[in-house]
Amino acid sequence: MLDVTAIRKLHQQRFKHAPEVFIAPGRVNLIGEHTDYADGFVMPAAIDFATLAAISRRDDDTIVIESENFDQRVSHKLNSLPAKGKHHWSDYPLGVITVLREAGVTIPAFSLTLNGDVPLGAGLSSSASVEVASMMAILSLTETSLPLPQVARLCQRAENTYVGASTGIMDQFIACCGAEDHALLLDCRSLEFRLAPIPPHLSLVIANSMVKHSHAGGEYNTRRAEVEEGTQILRSHRPEIRLLRDATLDDLKKWGHEMRPEVLKRCRHVISENLRTVAAADALEKGDLAELGRLLYAAHASYRDDFEGSCKEADILVDLASREAGCIGARLTGGGFGGCTVNLVEREQAAAFSEHLRDGYRAATGIQADIYLCRASAGVPAI
Ligand code: GLA
Numbered sequence: 001m002l003d004v005t006a007i008r009k010l011h012q013q014r015f016k017h018a019p020e021v022f023i024a025p026g027r028v029n030l031i032g033e034h035t036d037y038a039d040g041f042v043m044p045a046a047i048d049f050a051t052l053a054a055i056s057r058r059d060d061d062t063i064v065i066e067s068e069n070f071d072q073r074v075s076h077k078l079n080s081l082p083a084k085g086k087h088h089w090s091d092y093p094l095g096v097i098t099v100l101r102e103a104g105v106t107i108p109a110f111s112l113t114l115n116g117d118v119p120l121g122a123g124l125s126s127s128a129s130v131e132v133a134s135m136m137a138i139l140s141l142t143e144t145s146l147p148l149p150q151v152a153r154l155c156q157r158a159e160n161t162y163v164g165a166s167t168g169i170m171d172q173f174i175a176c177c178g179a180e181d182h183a184l185l186l187d188c189r190s191l192e193f194r195l196a197p198i199p200p201h202l203s204l205v206i207a208n209s210m211v212k213h214s215h216a217g218g219e220y221n222t223r224r225a226e227v228e229e230g231t232q233i234l235r236s237h238r239p240e241i242r243l244l245r246d247a248t249l250d251d252l253k254k255w256g257h258e259m260r261p262e263v264l265k266r267c268r269h270v271i272s273e274n275l276r277t278v279a280a281a282d283a284l285e286k287g288d289l290a291e292l293g294r295l296l297y298a299a300h301a302s303y304r305d306d307f308e309g310s311c312k313e314a315d316i317l318v319d320l321a322s323r324e325a326g327c328i329g330a331r332l333t334g335g336g337f338g339g340c341t342v343n344l345v346e347r348e349q350a351a352a353f354s355e356h357l358r359d360g361y362r363a364a365t366g367i368q369a370d371i372y373l374c375r376a377s378a379g380v381p382a383i
Contacts, residue, residue, distance in 0.1 A: 007054045007068075007115050014066065015111040017056035020140050024132035024380040025050040026118035026125045027174040028206055028342045029333045030183050031299050032277035034307060036168025037224060038231070038244035038270050039189040041277040043196075043284075044170055045204065045376035046178025049124060051116035053133035057141060058109040065093050068115035078109055085163045092127055093134040095162030099154045100135070105144050112137060119370065121212040123332075123339025127163070128171030131155035132380050148176040148379070149191050166224050167335070178379035185281035189245060196284045198376050202328065203350035204342065207321070207357055208370040209313040211338030219337050223266060223309060230259050230267035244270045262308070269306035273299060289328050289344075296329030296344065297322065309336030313365055317341040320360040324353050 004021050011019040025046040032042030058064070064075045067089050074090040076082070081098065085091030093114065097107050112134065118126035132155050139146065146154070152172040159165050159172075169188050178184060182195040198204070227244060234251050235241045241251070249271055256264040276295045283291040300318050304310040314332040318341055321330035326349025333342040345353045354371045361369045 002050060002052050002115065002117050004052060007052050007113060010068075011054040011056065011111070011113040014113070015056055015058075015064070017058075017111070019054035019056040019111075019113070020137065022053045022055070022133050022136040022140070022380065023050050024053075024129045024136065024175045025178060025377050026129045027171055027178065028124060028204060028340070028374065029170065030342060030344075031273075031280045031296060031331070032170075033273060033299065033303055033333070033336070034223060034227070034309065035245075035270055035273050035277065036170040036186075036188040037166065038227060038274075039242070040245045040270065040274040041185060041187060041281075042170045043183050043185045043277055043281055044174040044178075045183045045198065046174050046379050047124065047204070047206070047374040048377045049116075049118040049129075049372070049374070050377075051114060051118060051126070051129040051133040053130075053137040054113040055137035055141060056111055058111055061109055063097065063107075063109060064111045065090055066111070066113045068113065069120070078107065089130075091163045092130040092158070095158030096131050096134045096138060096155060098162050099158045100138060103154060105139070105142055107138065108141050110138065110141055119208060121339070122208050123213055123334025123336070124206070125171035125175065125334070127159065128155065128175045131158055132172055132175040136380050149173065151380075152176045166221050174379065176379045178377060180378045181376050183281075183284060183376065185277070194281070196281055198284070199287065199289075201347050202289075203345050203347045204374045204376060205345045205350055205354055205357075206333070206372045206374050207317050207341045207343060207354075207361070208372070209311070209317055209338060209340065210367050210369060211311055211313050213335055213338035219309070220335050223307065223336075226263050226266045227270055230263040233258050233263075234267075245274065247271055265306040265308070269302045272302055272306075276302075293327075293329030293344070296331045300331035303332055303336065307336070311338050313361075313367065314338070314341055316364050317357065317361060317369070320357055320364070321353075324356055325349055326353055
């Protein structure tokens with residue numbers, strides 16, 4: 001459990017100033033994978049793993065950032081921040097400073113202590129939680145207060161332009177606007193959203209395959225480029241298709257043969273996933289758990305077969321989950337190529353489910369999975 005009092009004390013001892021402390025959660029995505037950058041739909045929930053950011057002003061011209069997770073400190077003169085990320089944990093807060101500056105915010109000298117318990121590289125958006133917590137902390141030292149959706153947009157920009165990962169808006173948005181015991185259906189074009197309660201008799205069980213993934217560089221950006229390649233072909237026939245959000249499965253039937261086979265599959269995943277995500281929100285709202293579960297499993301199959309974004313370990317986890325009593329649905333969550341599965345499980349059976357999953361996974365792979373029983377949580381408090 002993260003300890004606000006402990007980070008406050010630590011920061012005060014280290015920097016001799018009492019800090020303000022901010023908290024931003026990680027997330028699990030129930031459904032809607034690789035749809036956000038196509039202006040589509042996603043349905044994540046914020047979780048009770050988070051990043052704490054303790055901040056205080058400094059009297060010099062320096063920015064000092066200390067990570068408890070990495071047990072490291074970086075320090076930069078205010079007027080000579082690195083222009084780009086270097087694949088280092090400090091890229092996230094430095095990216096946040098950079099985009100705030102570009103947005104016209106004057107950044108004072110400060111000391112920042114970061115500490116989080118979102119598992120790193122597990123597809124639970126540790127990076128977005130660091131960005132959002134850091135941005136709220138830094139904004140608290142300035143005269144600027146920004147609406148949360150704009151905070152999310154700026155944090156996404158930090159990740160895109162400074163860290164170098166072409167990610168969409170989902171993770172930062174849910175870190176900002178999540179609500180306790182609710183999933184959030186987000187229209188990634190308009191940023192309109194609605195909250196759907198997660199029934200109290202269900203648990204969110206997250207199973208970590210322990211296969212690490214990374215967004216900066218690697219397969220995430222390749223997939224995104226493939227989606228863009230397919231979009232261009234559809235756009236050449238129907239210019240009103242800005243992004244795959246605007247395309248239909250019929251469009252693919254007509255013009256998919258002009259695409260490279262893997263590009264066709266990526267597009268089919270994104271277009272069908274948008275349909276599944278909207279249907280899943282309806283099913284959750286109606287309490288139609290059978291339909292919700294069917295959609296989760298179908299989403300996993302599409303992620304695995306069409307998007308080719310899964311890995312054999314995640315497939316094993318989903319397969320094992322599907323055989324368990326009390327499991328409503330399961331799928332790989334997040335950016336893919338490793339990370340965690342999300343499992344909607346009847347609360348009374350969640351403990352037995354987790355034990356069976358852990359045992360079955362160890363028997364099949366030799367890997368000891370971490371399993372977290374999570375609760376949908378609130379986003380960052382507004383300042
Ligand atoms: C990562 C990105 C998100 C989203 C997901 C895939 O988490 O940060 O923007 O694209 O992958 O759905």
